[in-house]
Amino acid sequence: MTVRPKVDWRVPSDEWDAFIDFVHGEHGEIQGYVSREVERAMLEWVDGDDYAPVEDLVDQLVRAAGHTPANLTEKKPVTVPPDGEETTRVSCRVDGEVKNNFAAFVKETSDDRLGVALARALRQRCDGGRARRVREKMERVANDAETLLADDGIMLRERRTVRICRRLGEQFTQDDLEDAIAAVAGDSAPTIRDYTEKVLARLEYVEHPRNGDLFISKDDAEDIATDLGAPSPDAPAIDRKPYDSLSRTEKVRGVRIELARDAQTNGGKSQMNATTVRRDIFEDRPSPGHVQDLLRLAGDADGFDVVTRHGKERLRVDLSDVTDLDVLEAACDDLEQTNRADWVRRKCTFLPHKTPDSTGKSAVRDGEYGADSNSDTASVDEQIDNLLAAMPVTDGG
Incomplete structure (x- = not known):
């Protein structure tokens, strides 16, 4: 033997x-x-x-x-x-x-x-x-196969996205990506933006933590970010991208996040004018007119609004009215996240207390925007239950 x-x-x-x-x-x-x-x-x-x-x-x-x-x-x-x-x-x-x-x-x-x-x-x-x-890899293409075999066949944009992906290597630059998109779908600015998003999502690729012109797998980027002490690929764009690489949407979201962060340490409320946004968030890079546009766009979300005082427009936030959980998460990233609903519950303990007014609407009892507000009239659990009831939360993030 x-x-x-x-x-x-x-x-x-x-x-x-x-x-x-x-x-x-x-x-x-x-x-x-x-x-x-x-x-x-x-x-x-x-x-x-x-x-x-x-x-x-x-x-x-x-x-x-x-x-x-x-x-x-x-x-x-x-x-x-x-x-x-x-x-x-x-x-x-x-x-x-x-x-x-x-x-x-x-x-x-x-x-x-x-x-x-x-x-x-x-x-x-x-x-x-x-x-x-092998099972997980097959799951990635199962939906594609079902769509391809359906009566209507795979949609044109999906076919193009697949063809673009097949032209790219294990890592690729912005120029490589744009050349591949142009060869398959066209080179107009809207086409480049649209297919860039689709291709990166399909491949699960993100920008290199230290080279915004290079795209690599998300797992590799997370490892590199950890080694370099850089923000992870999941961090908000405002934290990991230089100004010139930010899209308009990312700038608007960055303004909301930065204002929410300020509010997190200030009783749940804060405000900024265009001059402060331009100087403190974007380091004087954009024009005053562009910042004004960003300010107004940022005000178009639950919990945010734009008001005019002394002839100047100001963006305000009341975190108790914010329904975008990603903004809340970015504002309160000093605590661990477990179950998403539980995470929101624990992180929102700083929110100012609200109570119904004579019209039945919720009203802030104490404090102004940018001022600390404390109240002992109702339990935090009751406040958060009301907040969560209005939020589209999902277990596990």
Whole structure:
């Protein structure tokens, strides 16, 4: 009988404990199954299992549909314990060829210790491994296939979006994107804007955190932003883009966010005139007339309005009337987000208390815009329940 060699490598203890829990959850016991699952994890990591060619074919289909499979294929990172922190000696037996191929692959592709590389493979196995990845990739193109086979066929703009995506590489510049759009759909400014949004959404690509002219996958951008200490791709555009790269819509939203942030520390209310917006938010970049336009557009949203005082227009916000949860989130990003509705409830504890007036409408009892307002007449829960009842919230964000 062929003797199966032992792995005998030291793996971060947290990762090994999680893997043991996974094996028990899958099989109801661990006796006889640990070695089998370790071997399967190693095979998938080096693309040595029978289904690696299947995933390659699925990747071709995903790319043909104008999507990118890259962020679903990448190896998942694990925490590498500093010297002296707890590790566990894994001492299970696996096929000798599998062990040797795994060790050779790790040596060729990374600087990881074998135990750390094994931990990465085990983490991927716990997360569902190749089966999960293939399923998620197929889900990306299932809707496209259904539309394509429908009686009316796939719509022209969707077909064009797919064709544009197929012209682009793993990363691409703004010029690359505009050239691809022009070649497929035309080069007018509205066409470029429209298809830029569609292509980036389809590929799940965003701007590079340090190079606004380069587009990369959102997962890669998040990793780079973390390493650089830069705003994440999910941060508002006003926080991560230079002024020249902001669209009119992003400028308007940025004005609302900055005013809401000021209100968050000022009793839930604040106001700014065009001069302050131009100087403090946009660093004197736009013209006074352009800022005036942005101010008026920003006032066209729940909780915001434009008033004239002493001959000057001012944008005001009352956070208790704001229904845009993304603006509230950006204004109060110092607290953790869990369930979205619960998050709004906890973050809105600063809102000024309102009570019905003689007409039955809600009225602020104390304080002016820009002044702190405190009231002890009703519970915060009652205030927030009323606010949430008017908000289109969704669980989990």
